[in-house]
Amino acid sequence: MPDFVYVARNTSGQKQEGVVSAPDHSAALSELGDRGLVPIQVRERTRRRSRGRVGTAALARFYRQLADLLRSGVPMLRALRLLAKQSSNPRLAAAAEDVTQKVTEGAGLAESFARHDQIFTDVQCAMVRAGEQGNFLEDVLERIADNLEHASRLRSQVVGALVYPIILLLVGLGVVVVALTVLVPKFEGFLANGDALPGSTKLLLATSALLRADWPLIVVVLIGFIATVFVFRHHPVLRRVRTDWPLRIPLASGVIRAAVTARFARAFGTLLDNGIGLPQALAVSRDAAGHQHLSVAVGEALDRVKEGGSLVPPLADSGFLDPDTLEILTVAEESNTLAPALGRLAVGLERRVEDRLTLLMRLVEPILLLAMGGVVFFIFLSLVLPMLKMNSTVT
Numbered sequence: 001m002p003d004f005v006y007v008a009r010n011t012s013g014q015k016q017e018g019v020v021s022a023p024d025h026s027a028a029l030s031e032l033g034d035r036g037l038v039p040i041q042v043r044e045r046t047r048r049r050s051r052g053r054v055g056t057a058a059l060a061r062f063y064r065q066l067a068d069l070l071r072s073g074v075p076m077l078r079a080l081r082l083l084a085k086q087s088s089n090p091r092l093a094a095a096a097e098d099v100t101q102k103v104t105e106g107a108g109l110a111e112s113f114a115r116h117d118q119i120f121t122d123v124q125c126a127m128v129r130a131g132e133q134g135n136f137l138e139d140v141l142e143r144i145a146d147n148l149e150h151a152s153r154l155r156s157q158v159v160g161a162l163v164y165p166i167i168l169l170l171v172g173l174g175v176v177v178v179a180l181t182v183l184v185p186k187f188e189g190f191l192a193n194g195d196a197l198p199g200s201t202k203l204l205l206a207t208s209a210l211l212r213a214d215w216p217l218i219v220v221v222l223i224g225f226i227a228t229v230f231v232f233r234h235h236p237v238l239r240r241v242r243t244d245w246p247l248r249i250p251l252a253s254g255v256i257r258a259a260v261t262a263r264f265a266r267a268f269g270t271l272l273d274n275g276i277g278l279p280q281a282l283a284v285s286r287d288a289a290g291h292q293h294l295s296v297a298v299g300e301a302l303d304r305v306k307e308g309g310s311l312v313p314p315l316a317d318s319g320f321l322d323p324d325t326l327e328i329l330t331v332a333e334e335s336n337t338l339a340p341a342l343g344r345l346a347v348g349l350e351r352r353v354e355d356r357l358t359l360l361m362r363l364v365e366p367i368l369l370l371a372m373g374g375v376v377f378f379i380f381l382s383l384v385l386p387m388l389k390m391n392s393t394v395t
Contacts, residue, residue, distance in 0.1 A: 004028040004044055008037035009283050013302040015040075025111060038283060040122055043115045054119050056155065058089045060148035062096070067141035077104060095119050108132055123267045126284045130274040140274055147266060154350060161361045165368055172372040177211070179379050184208040187383050197386050204382040243292045251363070255356045260291040261325055262349035264298070269342025278338075279305055293320045325349075 004025065007017050016037065022028035025042060032039045062083060069079035077100060084096035095116040102112040110129035113120040124144050131140030184204060197205075211218070232238055247253045267288035271281035282302040286295050297318030301311040312330050315321055321329075325345060332341030 004042050006032060006037075006039055006043075007041040008032055008039045010038075011036055011306070013283065013286075013299045013306070025107065038280065040284065041114050041117055041125070042111075043117070054089055054092045054095075056148050056152040058087075058092055059119065060145045060152060062087065062092060063141045063145040063148065067138045067145065070141070071138045076109070092119065109137070121288070122284050123271065123288050126271060126276060126280070127274050130271075130276050134275050136274075143270060143274075147270065150350075154353070157354060158357060161357050165361065165364045168365065168368050168372075172368065172375070175372070176375055176379075179376070180204075180208045180211050184379070184383070185212070190387060198382070200378065200382040201386050204379060239292065247293075251360055255353055255360065256291075257320060257322065258349045258356070259353045260294055261321060262346045262353065263290065264288060264294060265325075265342045265349065266346035269339050269346060272339040272342065278311075282311070291320075293318060297321075 004020050009015055020028050020031050022031050028042050029039055066079055080100040084093050087093040099112040110125045114125045127140050131137035246256050268281055268285040286298045297315050300314035304314050305311050316326050328341055328345050332338045
């Protein structure tokens with residue numbers, strides 16, 4: 001009897017992971033239902049998992065082409081085989097081949113997608129499952145492709161906006177390092193009288209000497225620090241720092257909150273719009289936002305909804321959502337129009353993110369230029385002042 005690895009939520013909304021033995025996938029789902037668990041993902045333990053990441057653009061193209069083929073009357077198996085052969089991404093092609101094999105054996109498309117959780121997310125699998133059950137699979141696949149393409153465009157805009165400041169910062173650091181290791185040492189001979197030097201000049205010479213003498217140690221420390229952060233990146237302390245610290249930055253806090261809320265609203269609204277019930281949509285979209293504070297608040301909202309209450313108070317108590325968003329959710333819940341309201345909310349928040357990113361980048365560029373100019377001016381002043389002082393003394 002095969003073993004199935006599952007991820008599910010209990011009656012209180014807590015995520016549980018484990019292994020269940022069952023003759024097949026349907027029997028495993030029934031076993032989880034008997035235990036009072038809502039399955040999020042169930043896969044056979046002996047399967048070979050797809051490794052690595054697939055680009056958002058490639059995945060969106062896969063969904064779009066699959067929807068076009070199905071809408072054109074191409075059978076599911078033939079469409080999957082064509083995509084598996086034509087895909088330029090080897091990981092996506094391997095996953096498509098495995099999906100084709102499982103569909104041939106009688107498994108559903110969503111069930112086959114769920115076997116490759118590193119490529120197809122829980123939200124996508126839930127939407128595909130709803131499309132299969134409601135006989136509107138092509139529409140669901142196109143909607144997933146639209147969401148992925150929109151996310152890819154937004155990510156490209158963010159990366160494009162950060163390219164120039166990052167290049168500017170790297171060039172500035174390079175200039176400072178060259179000045180400290182090449183330029184400053186040439187002036188040490190003219191600054192023999194160390195006792196009469198200004199404090200800024202002493203600091204500059206000491207920094208230059210430290211950088212030239214101990215640069216191997218500095219490099220090792222930096223590499224060790226980066227390696228430590230990477231290895232322990234999933235530690236609760238580091239995860240808490242990653243989630244809490246950016247929210248304390250005045251300019252970045254609003255952008256982060258809006259981006260996280262938009263991601264949650266789009267996932268939640270899309271699930272509701274595809275006929276998925278409110279509790280299940282909350283459970284699936286709980287982790288879609290990708291932020292611990294909002295995930296905890298959504299979990300509390302899920303508990304409140306199961307008890308027959310409103311989902312808005314727990315979200316308001318978290319302090320993560322802004323008053324305008326809470327007001328929209330309150331009115332939408334009372335009027336039973338959550339799905340369209342969440343879609344409009346996501347669009348509005350994404351526009352706000354784009355506008356604030358543009359403003360932020362406009363502020364960062366002059367700040368970096370001023371900082372670079374200030375450092376260069378400090379180096380220049382620290383070198384010139386002692387020489388001017390010595391010149392006046394000789395005169």
